Amino acid sequence: MKEVKISDVIKNKVPDIKLGLISAKIIFKKENPELQDAVNKEIERISEIPVENVKEIPQIKSSREAYKALGKEPARYRLSAEALHRRIIKRKGIYQISNLVDSINLASVKTGYSIGGYDETKIEGNILFGLGKAGENYEAIGRGKMNIENLPVFRDEKGAFGSPTSDSVRTMITEHTKQIFLIVINFGGHPNFENELNEISELFKKYCFGKNIEIKVV
Numbered sequence: 001m002k003e004v005k006i007s008d009v010i011k012n013k014v015p016d017i018k019l020g021l022i023s024a025k026i027i028f029k030k031e032n033p034e035l036q037d038a039v040n041k042e043i044e045r046i047s048e049i050p051v052e053n054v055k056e057i058p059q060i061k062s063s064r065e066a067y068k069a070l071g072k073e074p075a076r077y078r079l080s081a082e083a084l085h086r087r088i089i090k091r092k093g094i095y096q097i098s099n100l101v102d103s104i105n106l107a108s109v110k111t112g113y114s115i116g117g118y119d120e121t122k123i124e125g126n127i128l129f130g131l132g133k134a135g136e137n138y139e140a141i142g143r144g145k146m147n148i149e150n151l152p153v154f155r156d157e158k159g160a161f162g163s164p165t166s167d168s169v170r171t172m173i174t175e176h177t178k179q180i181f182l183i184v185i186n187f188g189g190h191p192n193f194e195n196e197l198n199e200i201s202e203l204f205k206k207y208c209f210g211k212n213i214e215i216k217v218v
Helices: 008-013 033-046 051-056 058-069 080-089 099-111 193-208
Strands: 004-006 018-025 114-119 127-131 137-140 144-147 152-156 159-162 179-186 211-217
Touching (some): 004 018, 008 127, 033 099, 080 114, 099 179, 099 193, 137 159, 179 193, 193 211
Antiparallel strands (some): 018 179, 127 152, 137 144
16 A cells, blocks of 8 residues: 655644545446446435535535635635535536446545545555645646645655545546555544445445455554
């Protein structure tokens, strides 16, 4: 499993933060009807939530507070978990991509955490969770070039590759991915985190044929 550290600047401004790490050998499938049924059940559940209540979901609320503490406006740089909830409530559903990406989205809407999902073989060396540098950007999935200055970002030896807002194309999951690396971002230090990580790992066992699963909290 990759080593992940949280920078002092983030620890000082968001002292309760915890990161859940999950590494697993998986099998890519374009479709999984059982998984889609599980996603549809979550869509039905979340559709009943008033859109103004989304920001009060504890995991999303603490994530928004963390962004504000770090100097970023959460309404402008929407965290992925909040964006998924809002998309569902607006009756836009969730894109069906693959069993890997769909399982990440399912885990995110079930728990309220923003989750980075990466092809572990594309990450160079160890990882630091810090802030984007002045003028820094990367090619974000589905968004084109994204300004990541002062956003909380994950970086390896080659540079920044992911954030709670949107991950980069460089380390994205594809049909060739065989080893997945998840980073579950618990900005508020919410309890029962290890149990939630175990539940997420079970989703990957069930829908992605996950094996050799490792779980760690930092």
